[in-house]
Amino acid sequence: MLFCLAPNTPKFEVFRLLNDELLHFLGQSVNTNTFCRALLTQDDIGKACWGNEPTREKFKLLFNALQVAGNDTKLQLFAVMRDNQNLEVFFSAPERNLFGFMSEGCQKALKLLCTHLYESTKDLGPVKAAGGTDIKAHFNAYQAQAVNGNICKACGMKELAPIRAGILEGDQWRADYDHQLCKSKYPIFAVHPDNLIPLCDVCNQDAKKAKDLFKHKNGTDRLAFYPFTEDAQTLIEIEIDNLRDPEPAIKVKWNTQDGLLVDKLNTWDEVYEIRSRVEGQFRSLEAIIEDEIRPRDSAHLASRISDKARPHTINTLKRKEWAFWYQKLFSQLQQIGTPDAEAFWEKLKFTQKQAKKGADFILNG
Template sequence: MLFRLVDGTPCFEVFRLLNLELLHFLEAAVNKNDFDRQLFTEGAIGDACWANENTLDKFQKLFENLGDADDDTKEKLFLTMQNNQDLEVFFGNPQRELLDFLNADCRNSLKELSLHLYSATKDLVPVVAAAGGININSHFSEYRSLTNNGNVCKACGMEKLAVIRGGIPEQRQWRSDYDHQLCKSKYPIFSVHPYNLIPLCSVCNQYAKKAKDLFKSRDGNTRVAFYPYSEEARGLVDIEISNLSDPEPATRVIWSTQNAVALEKLETWDEVYEIRSRVEAELCSIENIIIDEIDPIDEAHLISRIQDEARPIAEETFKRKEWVFWYQKLFAALELVELAPFAAKLGFMQEQGADGGEFILSGG
């Protein structure tokens, strides 16, 4: 993550309750041979799972497949989920082969149940009521409030989470999807874990990350990743500019640390969300950025405005304005280079643009 989630980020109570229900079910199933109501918790969540035909069917299928497996499979699955509830610990020591002891039928039925809990059971009226009436739209609204995380994607800092429309009630506002940091296909026991689900922008979630495994590198080895509630990349990245006087200056995202673990986490973050390629594509035309953002009158004005734009950014601005982190890094890098040749080239470009505009307006 570029920015860690703020302290006190609201936990979605529906996910917390469904996660506890799944854990309870797996524990109750260890010593049960018959599928009945006693496998579920007493109260609204257990009642809702038992009363909803589709949800119940998914639970029963998992129960039957676990019963057909080896004698210790039920207990091993329960203990695996129970012993890995602390996701910060799991991020520190990821276990990619966590569920390899399950046979294909058990694994598939667990995936189907977990996906159903996330996609459908979370919206059942009794489930939402048991969670204080806070549905996922209300939770998203609270998550992205300025007092919490704001409306800029925490993973990349480049995109808004959602376009907010004036005059539209909360329940009808658009929202971003919730990304499973630990992907559902590989880690189904975390499908409704409340700290595994984080709203991300559509570019990060749908185009870049998809179902990538945070803990599997391109060469198939286990790797580590930033834990989004306590770790972030922002203090470990910079922009480097070279060949500023050339027709096409080079802009690169670089890592500003020598710590081996931090470097591995940065590489994971970059590979999962395609950070470098997205940033470097946006910042490839420095001249156009300066014209659009500064429109300098002369070299002195250029230097003064670059200094202004390179100043530290207020925390609230990071939450409100996409790309502001990366633009500040770009201008901070520009402060460190010789600008006279670049200013001359920029002045020529502006003069040519003005002459072209006057030519067009004169009907030439």
């Protein structure tokens, strides 16, 4: 994550209740040999899960698969879920093969149930009523300016959702929730309230998808930032190479030598494709200067760079796309020595003059 979540980030009560229901079911299954109502709680969530046929059938499918597997498997699965409820601890020492003891049939049934709880059961009327709010209301509370704001915490580049004037809060669009621990590989966290975070569509749908935070593509182990307490914002710098060249290279660099932090930074970069997105946005420094500053002369250019290099308030970072990254870029430009800056200005003037000549030629025939 570029920014860690705000300390007052609300937990979605529906997820907490469904997570507790799943844990209760696994615990009751250890010493029960018949699929029955007693496997679920007597609370409203248990009643809703039992009373909804598709949900009940998914519970039954897992129960039957565990019966075939035997008591040791039932006990071990319950222990795995019970002992890994603290996700901050799990992120510090992840268990990457949680379900190696389970048969393929058990794993498939577990994934079906957990996915169904997230995709369908959470939206049942009695479940939402028991939680006291629906997912739109939770998202609105999450993205409030006094909490996390409307900018994606993973990248700082995009809004979570457009805000439309004249639309009631409950009818506004919302961002999709990302499973930090993807439900295909870590199904027991499918409805864990600390595992679900709204992200922008690029981070969630285009970049992350079902990537495993704790395993590289080549299968080697890695670590990741815990989104409630850790982030990358103080560990990043922008580097500008060859300012006098026709196309200066702008690169995202890590400013730490700590091996643990570098590993987490590399995970964050690979999962959300941070470097390629930032360097793609900053592929033309001249265009950035023209679009953001429109300088009149070298003194005006230096003054405006100084203005834009000033750190933003936390409120700006919560509501303005790309604010963090542009401030980093202009902060680096501000540090460039006078000879290089003057040379860049002369090159910029020449480019602008050539562009004007070309425009005049087109307009005047």
